[in-house]
Amino acid sequence: MAGTLDAPRYHGRWHRPRTSVFWWLESWRYTRFVLRELTSVCVAWTALVLMAYVGAAGLGAEALATFLSWMGAPWLVAWHVVVLAGLVYHSVSWFSLAPSAMVVRVGGRRVPASLIVGGNVAAWVVVSAALLWLAGRA
Amino acid sequence: MAATVTVEVARYRPERDAEPVFQQYEVPVRHEWVVLDALTHVKDEIDGSVAFRWSCRMGVCGSCGMMVNGQPTLTCASYLTDHLPGPIRIEPLRHFPVIRDLVVDLASFLRKLRRVKPWIVRDDGPVEPEGEYRQTPEELERYHQFSQCINCLLCYSACPIVGLEPDFTGPAAIALAQRYNLDSRDRGARERLEALSGDHGIWDCTFVGECTEVCPKNVDPAGAIQQYKLASALDTLRSFVLPWGK
Ligand code: SF4
Ligand code: FES
Numbered sequence: 001m002a003g004t005l006d007a008p009r010y011h012g013r014w015h016r017p018r019t020s021v022f023w024w025l026e027s028w029r030y031t032r033f034v035l036r037e038l039t040s041v042c043v044a045w046t047a048l049v050l051m052a053y054v055g056a057a058g059l060g061a062e063a064l065a066t067f068l069s070w071m072g073a074p075w076l077v078a079w080h081v082v083v084l085a086g087l088v089y090h091s092v093s094w095f096s097l098a099p100s101a102m103v104v105r106v107g108g109r110r111v112p113a114s115l116i117v118g119g120n121v122a123a124w125v126v127v128s129a130a131l132l133w134l135a136g137r138a
Numbered sequence: 139m140a141a142t143v144t145v146e147v148a149r150y151r152p153e154r155d156a157e158p159v160f161q162q163y164e165v166p167v168r169h170e171w172v173v174l175d176a177l178t179h180v181k182d183e184i185d186g187s188v189a190f191r192w193s194c195r196m197g198v199c200g201s202c203g204m205m206v207n208g209q210p211t212l213t214c215a216s217y218l219t220d221h222l223p224g225p226i227r228i229e230p231l232r233h234f235p236v237i238r239d240l241v242v243d244l245a246s247f248l249r250k251l252r253r254v255k256p257w258i259v260r261d262d263g264p265v266e267p268e269g270e271y272r273q274t275p276e277e278l279e280r281y282h283q284f285s286q287c288i289n290c291l292l293c294y295s296a297c298p299i300v301g302l303e304p305d306f307t308g309p310a311a312i313a314l315a316q317r318y319n320l321d322s323r324d325r326g327a328r329e330r331l332e333a334l335s336g337d338h339g340i341w342d343c344t345f346v347g348e349c350t351e352v353c354p355k356n357v358d359p360a361g362a363i364q365q366y367k368l369a370s371a372l373d374t375l376r377s378f379v380l381p382w383g384k
Contacts (some may be wrong), residue, residue, distance in 0.1 A: 017236075
């Protein structure tokens with residue numbers, strides 16, 4: 001046993017293939033993973049914009065009006081459509097993964113995956129609706 | 139059904155090949171044959187020099203894992219008829235050094251396995267009068283899925299992090315750590331967490347999820363790692379909120 005474990009890590013005659021920098025193009029499942037990671041930029045961007053929005057609202061009506069007129073710029077609107085798509089993709093793909101991290105047991109039985117996904121999505125919808133309502137009032 | 143199919147076997151003979159090369163063989167297609175049978179046919183009837191590992195031929199020993207058409211596959215559990223019309227490309231498991239042909243070196247995995255203490259850790263001696271640790275069916279059910287691993291290492295070949303970071307402890311070993319953590323008889327969770335919360339442990343995993351896709355035993359190593367992360371994060375939070383607790 002010790003012989004196997006302490007065997008040399010490198011051996012001149014072994015062949016050691018390298019992982020290509022384009023490994024994530026090898027299968028669409030890898031690509032899907034990289035997309036999920038990349039769209040986290042959209043999440044960060046949205047968080048920043050939201051904070052700026054709240055900050056501007058805190059400064060008063062004039063600051064808020066300036067902020068909103070900036071936000072109305074056509075290129076920003078176009079960009080935000082892209083961001084929204086990325087955001088939805090990121091959220092949905094994460095929610096669908098939630099059941100494998102969350103093991104909830106009720107009465108000794110594991111709560112089915114669909115209920116956990118459903119619960120997460122429901123919470124997301126409720127919070128989004130609440131935010132929308134708040135924004136509508138402001 | 140086709141009478142024969144071409145298999146392209148990766149050959150690496152260190153005494154003569156600088157790089158692996160593919161060699162083609164024509165093998166008969168039989169309805170009940172698996173990819174491993176095709177390789178056995180090559181070795182018995184065409185070219186005795188082809189090297190590969192196998193033992194049980196029934197999906198139990200975990201030694202026949204190879205890349206079949208680019209997918210980590212248990213070759214004794216994958217029918218030839220599912221790969222027709224071919225050619226069928228057979229390569230050694232990815233992310234391991236190749237010793238010869240389809241045979242890879244597994245010492246790196248054995249080192250990782252030792253890191254997670256995959257056994258019941260107790261320092262208080264036998265607690266039951268008969269020296270047994272009893273368990274209810276519910277307690278067994280908590281970890282049963284993670285105990286089904288046959289160490290075939292398909293999950294290591296599927297994981298791009300293992301490819302990029304060869305020292306990453308990896309799916310099967312972490313799933314096994316979680317298996318013992320969830321065992322009501324075990325007291326080793328803290329020791330394992332110390333080993334797995336540092337370098338090359340659970341946080342190397344970015345949840346690609348391919349390990350779970352390829353696992354022939356439905357172990358769900360990706361789930362095990364995420365559950366481990368959650369438990370570890372809660373543990374940190376708890377020690378932050380209740381520093382005197384532990
Ligand atoms: S977790 Fe699954 S794929 Fe990985 S070694 Fe165990 S049985 Fe094989
Ligand atoms: S030969 Fe044992 S698992 Fe395939």
